[in-house]
Amino acid sequence: MDLTEHARKNRAFWDRQAKSYQTEHGKQLSSVPLGWGIWSIPESELRVLGEVRDKDVLELGCGGAQWSIGLAQLGARCVGLDNSERQLEFARKAIEEAGLSIPLIHASAETVPLPDTSFDIIFCDHGAMSFTDPVLSIPEAARLLRHGGLFAFNAETPLHFTCFDRARDRISTELQISYFENRIDDMDGSVCFSLPYGEWIRLFKESGFEVEDLIELRPSEDATSTYRDWVSHAWARKWPAEQIWRLRRVRKAGS
Ligand SMILES: C[S@@+](CC[C@H](N)C(=O)[O-])C[C@H]1O[C@@H](n2cnc3c(N)ncnc32)[C@H](O)[C@@H]1O
Structure with missing residues (x-):
């Protein structure tokens, strides 16, 4: 299927980045299975996904599939999708080492080659x-x-998106860009997206989702992370850098 221009750029970026990403973060990702975000806050604490046994689960942008492996070990029927073949190579190896069978799909989450x-x-x-x-x-x-299915995703907050100083490649305490900016073409070649809150909510409604929760993640006082170049502990204790939208599919799109 045709990739959008930004999906092509992100594919090239993540193919280049996969090895260093897994070297830097792979240990945190696999040693705290089912840990959300930068600070690996346990799913058992946040209870975002709930019971997964015997559920059909799709992970969008699975990277090395550490999450899918953890969920498959709890009895979920997982499928991992990623736009980067290099990331999927790490996923394939980890799945094999775990003795599991998890289908992997090389595609963009914008056009997934699977049925409704x-x-x-x-x-x-x-x-x-x-x-x-x-x-x-x-x-x-x-x-x-x-119908009734759950869509949950953790991503950057508009606050972090607005305060990240891309020229210095670090978080700041100043507003760097317009709050209404929704796309950043980074100097490293990647393209990131975020929306203002009102736009997120309107898009969810138009697509047939009901918002069940918005969880703003805050690290514990003693939390550590391998992702501190993205946000410092001090910043994330004061302001939310990441948020999990928890959405329920309740209607057909547009109805
Ligand atoms: C920051 S990594 C996170 C990977 C994994 N979720 C984790 O926690 O380690 C982002 C992942 O999203 C994938 N990705 C980027 N654009 C994508 C797209 N259009 N469709 C599917 N995956 C994409 C990248 O290839 C990369 O593996």
Whole structure:
């Protein structure tokens, strides 16, 4: 299927980045299975996904598939999707080492080569929802979910998106760009997306979702992370850098 121009750029970026990403973060991702975000806050604490046993689950932007492996070990029927073949090579190896069988799909979350209503749960943790145009990927997730299905994703908050100083490649305490900016073409070649809150909510409604929760993540006082170049502990204690939208597919799009 045809890739959008930003999906092509992000594919090239993540193919280049996969090895150093897994070297830097792979240990945190696999040693705290089912940990959300920068600070690996446990799913058992946040209870975003709920019971996963015997559910059909799609991970959008699965990277090395650490999440899908953890969920498959709890009895979920997982499928991992990623736009980067290099990331999927790490996923394939980890799945084999875990003795599991998890189908992997090399595609963009904006155009998923799977039939309608295939899944009970779709989710990602700083995965595809940070790198896709939400106007394309939100309705696509809705199409793939069964009625009553859950869509949950963790991504950058508008506050972090607005305060990140891209010239210095670090978080700041000043507003760097317009709040209404929804796309950043980074100097490293990647393209990131975020929306103002009102736009997120309107897009969810138009796509047939009801908002169940918006969880703004805050690290514990002693939390550590391998992702501190993205946000410092002091910043994330004061302001939300990441947020999990928890959405329920309740209607057909546009109705
Ligand atoms: C920051 S990594 C996170 C990976 C994984 N969720 C984790 O926690 O390690 C972002 C992932 O999103 C993937 N990605 C970027 N654009 C995508 C797209 N259009 N469709 C699917 N995956 C995409 C990248 O290839 C990369 O593996």
